[in-house]
Amino acid sequence: MPVPLVDRGGVDPRDYILDIHGLASADESSGDSPGSGAPNARPWIAIHFKCCHAYARLYRNRDGTAYAGQCPKCGAPARAAIGEGGTDARFFTAE
Numbered sequence: 001m002p003v004p005l006v007d008r009g010g011v012d013p014r015d016y017i018l019d020i021h022g023l024a025s026a027d028e029s030s031g032d033s034p035g036s037g038a039p040n041a042r043p044w045i046a047i048h049f050k051c052c053h054a055y056a057r058l059y060r061n062r063d064g065t066a067y068a069g070q071c072p073k074c075g076a077p078a079r080a081a082i083g084e085g086g087t088d089a090r091f092f093t094a095e
């Protein structure tokens with residue numbers, strides 16, 4: 001006996017949940033550590049700009065090759081490459 005579509009509301013909720021999980025699993029960490037958080041949030045790392053003693057976030061670029069941003073006070077650029085040699089550091093300092 002076929003299941004009436006109305007019982008599923010036309011959308012299978014399991015598929016929806018799986019899609020969200022796929023987006024969130026790019027970063028395996030959980031909790032409140034940098035780089036995680038809301039499923040739709042872009043990964044980021046914290047950085048300390050020594051030039052102005054200011055803290056900021058570097059957001060991952062579209063290619064996923066680096067984190068990039070700039071000093072919130074003087075605009076000095078900062079960049080951290082992803083995956084070159086590997087570092088687990090989640091906090092960086094810009095000289």
Ligand SMILES: [Zn+2]
Pocket residue numbers: 049050051052053071072073074075076
């Ligand atoms: Zn600065």
